[in-house]
Amino acid sequence: MSGQENVSSVYSGAGDTSDRQTIVVKLGTSVLTGGSKKIDRAHLVELVRQCAMLIRQGHRVIVVTSGAIAAGREHLNYPELATTIANKQMLAAVGQSRLIQEWESMFAIYGINIGQMLLTRADLDDRERYLNARDMLQALLANNIVPVVNENDAVATAEIKVGDNDNLSALVAILAEADKLLLLTDQPGLFTADPRSNPDAELIREVHTIDETLHKLAGGSVSGLGTGGMATKLQAADVARRAGIEVTIAAGSRPEVIQHLVDGKEAGTRFLPLESPLESRKRWILAGPPPAGNIIIDDGAAKAVVERHSSLLSKGITGVEGHFDRGSVARICNQKGKQLARGICRYSSKDLSAIAGRHSQDIQDILGYAHGAVAVHCDDLVVID
Numbered sequence: 001m002s003g004q005e006n007v008s009s010v011y012s013g014a015g016d017t018s019d020r021q022t023i024v025v026k027l028g029t030s031v032l033t034g035g036s037k038k039i040d041r042a043h044l045v046e047l048v049r050q051c052a053m054l055i056r057q058g059h060r061v062i063v064v065t066s067g068a069i070a071a072g073r074e075h076l077n078y079p080e081l082a083t084t085i086a087n088k089q090m091l092a093a094v095g096q097s098r099l100i101q102e103w104e105s106m107f108a109i110y111g112i113n114i115g116q117m118l119l120t121r122a123d124l125d126d127r128e129r130y131l132n133a134r135d136m137l138q139a140l141l142a143n144n145i146v147p148v149v150n151e152n153d154a155v156a157t158a159e160i161k162v163g164d165n166d167n168l169s170a171l172v173a174i175l176a177e178a179d180k181l182l183l184l185t186d187q188p189g190l191f192t193a194d195p196r197s198n199p200d201a202e203l204i205r206e207v208h209t210i211d212e213t214l215h216k217l218a219g220g221s222v223s224g225l226g227t228g229g230m231a232t233k234l235q236a237a238d239v240a241r242r243a244g245i246e247v248t249i250a251a252g253s254r255p256e257v258i259q260h261l262v263d264g265k266e267a268g269t270r271f272l273p274l275e276s277p278l279e280s281r282k283r284w285i286l287a288g289p290p291p292a293g294n295i296i297i298d299d300g301a302a303k304a305v306v307e308r309h310s311s312l313l314s315k316g317i318t319g320v321e322g323h324f325d326r327g328s329v330a331r332i333c334n335q336k337g338k339q340l341a342r343g344i345c346r347y348s349s350k351d352l353s354a355i356a357g358r359h360s361q362d363i364q365d366i367l368g369y370a371h372g373a374v375a376v377h378c379d380d381l382v383v384i385d
């Protein structure tokens, strides 16, 4: 039987597609190894079975898989290596091909094809490359192929890395315009403190706002397996929920965890999405390049941007930090340095500094050219609450 026939046999029984959801399932190294030094193949099969069940119900599933470095170590029989970037990349190169073979053979049990997507931050920073990646992802989904995504660790250097798969999965969820992002890990969710060192810590069940207090509860990874711990999961949840995506952190080892989370039965820590999700261009402002600098604005401009969702005019700018070109994404901050918004700048940092606090009629005289008094147009601006 060809792969295509296999796929249709799985999908022909698909349920009512009117309530089809696109679900990103992120599996941390901690889940894939079950806390050991090896990929736990028995558990991987079980997770694939759960994904296949969702697909049978008509949902679309994207897997974001960690574990390449762990798989590389295992395949090379745990070599004693210096902790250099080149050695890490080597482990990832060896491990990624092992890992993808595992995913492929396990999804094949259910007649489902997969497509490997290895991304770096550079694939998402540039709007054109971002749109290309989006088209590719949509093409896989439209053809009933499960995208299996990881960071391209073998080639990515620090400057072009997302750096952890929690943030990567949020970017992928935005790219796919997903409904849900499931961050599966070795803990039942986000606790009031790291439960490994604080046995009295309590599970937080539902989160409406992600603020500094919450960020302080989320620690790093101490197991030596994962990257980023709860801190990066919280960053990921923050980005995805702004794009209207519901995020849950839960234990990947719980029986039927994926199905239960989709049905709203499983506990975990659920982050409610913002009610009015952003349109595509604004999603990119969040998911795309890290801000290249800061634009400091006065209180009047802050009110206009945050409350009235107006464009940012040169008149309201009091300072510019960093060096960036026209078209870059920058943070828009108040006088205390608090980030209020992010947006695409119509002027470079140099020109913005020159026209800060000035009216539109002055701009031509100062710069010798003028694009108008709008420094960041409201269509290119995302308010961060």
Ligand SMILES: Nc1ncnc2c1ncn2[C@@H]1O[C@H](COP(=O)(O)OP(=O)(O)O)[C@@H](O)[C@H]1O
Pocket (backbone or CB within 6 Å): 027, 028, 029, 030, 031, 066, 184, 185, 186, 187, 189, 190, 191, 192, 193, 194, 195, 196, 217, 218, 219, 220, 221, 222, 223, 225, 226, 227, 228, 229, 230, 231
């Ligand atoms: N507040 C917290 N609640 C739950 N876990 C926490 C918290 N702070 C830190 N952690 C740690 O985060 C770890 C999970 O993240 P990580 O090791 O990166 O796993 P993964 O491989 O699944 O991404 C847990 O094992 C736990 O020790």
Ligand SMILES: N[C@@H](CCC(=O)OP(=O)(O)O)C(=O)O
Pocket (backbone or CB within 6 Å): 027, 028, 029, 030, 065, 066, 067, 068, 069, 070, 092, 150, 151, 153, 163, 164, 165, 166, 225, 226, 227, 228, 229
């Ligand atoms: N890309 C790396 C995993 C990076 C990562 O974020 O790991 P984890 O915290 O276990 O999700 C790998 O495949 O080994």
